[in-house]
Amino acid sequence: MVRTEDMHPDMAKNLLSLPLPEIEPQPWITPKPLAESTVAIVTTAGLHAHDDRTFNPGSVEYRLIPGDIDFDDLRMSHMSVNFDRSGFQQDINTVFPLERLRELAEQGVIGGISRYHYSFMGAQPEPTRLEKTGEEIGRLLAEDGVTAAFLTPV
C-alpha cells in the first residue's frame, strides 16, 4: 500500500503542495450505459509515439495516440523522475491499459473503443494552463463519437 505518508518526505511535500484551483463544475452529464459507451483513454503519463515530439518542461500540449498503435512504438518522456517507470517498462498496460480496454469491448462490457487516445504530461504546477488543450480534446472526442473518457495519471 502506498500513500503520501509512505513516500519520501520531499516527494510527498511536492505532491501535496501542488495548487488545486477551483474550477467551476459543469452541468452533470448522465452517461450512456457502459455497454453502449465508446471509451477513450486520456493519460498524463507523457506518452507518445516514438517519432512524435517528446514533452519538454512546462508543456501543456497533447500527443495523439492512435488506437491501433503498436506498444513497441510507445515512449514516455515525462519530466518528473519521481514515479515508478519499471511497471511501464515491463507492461505498458500498467500505465496505458489499452489491451484491457480491448478485452472489455470484446466481452461487451463497453460498447466500443475510440479510434484515438490522448496524452499529456502531468505534475503541472499550474493545472489551469491545461484549459485550452483540455477543452480541445473534449471537442475532438465528442466529434469522433466518443461518449466516455477514462483519465489516468502516472
Place this chain on the structure above:
Amino acid sequence: MCALSHYIERGSEGRVATTGVSLIRAHPEGMKPPRSLWVPFPLGRPLGSPDQPDFQRDVLKSALDLLETATEPTIADYPHDAPTSDDDPWACAVALAPPEPANESEALRDQLVEEIRQLAPWHAEQVKRRGRTTIGISGATVEQIEGLARLLADFATGTEPSDGEIDWKHPMPLRLKFASDDLRAFYHEAATAQPGASYPTDADLNDWLFNQTLLGTVLRQIVGRMRESDDRRVSGLVIGMIPAGFARAR
C-alpha cells in the same frame, strides 16, 4: 488530471463523460472531478502491477462503473492493494562492482561502457522476451546506447561535449535529461530481465542504480555540476535527473 476532467467535459458540451483513476486522494478531494477512483498504488502504476491483466481489468472496470453509479461528484476508494511477489527481496543478479570513477572523460566513458556491456546480454534478452524497449527519447537507438555514456562522461568531467553518431532530439541541457532517462531505462530493462526471486519495486531499482552502479555515481556528479551552473536552464533541470531521496549515496 482532475483539471482535465473538467475541461474535457466542458469542451465536449455535455457529450463526453469522464471517469478516472487518482493516485493522490487529496487531488480529487480538492478539485472535485465528476468521477474518480482512488487507488492505493505506487506512483507510476495507476493500474496496479505489471503482467497482472485480471487485476488491471478490475481497476479499469471499477473506474468505468462510476459512469453508471455516480450521480454527483464522487470519489470511490479501490479496496485492494496492488499484487506483489511473496518471494525473497529482489537483488540484481549481476554483481557490477563499480570502480572509483575516473577524472578524465575518455577513461570515465570506458568505465561506463564496460558496465553497460555487462548488462547488455540481459537487455537483449529483455527485448527478445517482451518484443520491445522503451529506450529512444534522447534520439539514441539501443545499438547506440554506449554513445550516451560519452555524453555523460563529458559533462561529468567538465569536458566539452564531443560529436557522436547519435541524432539527438534535443539541444543541451535537455539532452542530458533524456540521455539520462534512456540510460536508466536500459539499466532497468536489463535488471528486470534477469531470473530473480521477485520483480523489483521502484525503490529496489533506484537503490540498486544509485548505490550499486557506476552510472548512479556519475549521475550524482552530473547533478552536482548542474546545481552549480549559473544557467537556470541547467540548474532547473536537476529535479528531472535523480528521484527524491537518491541525490546522496547511501
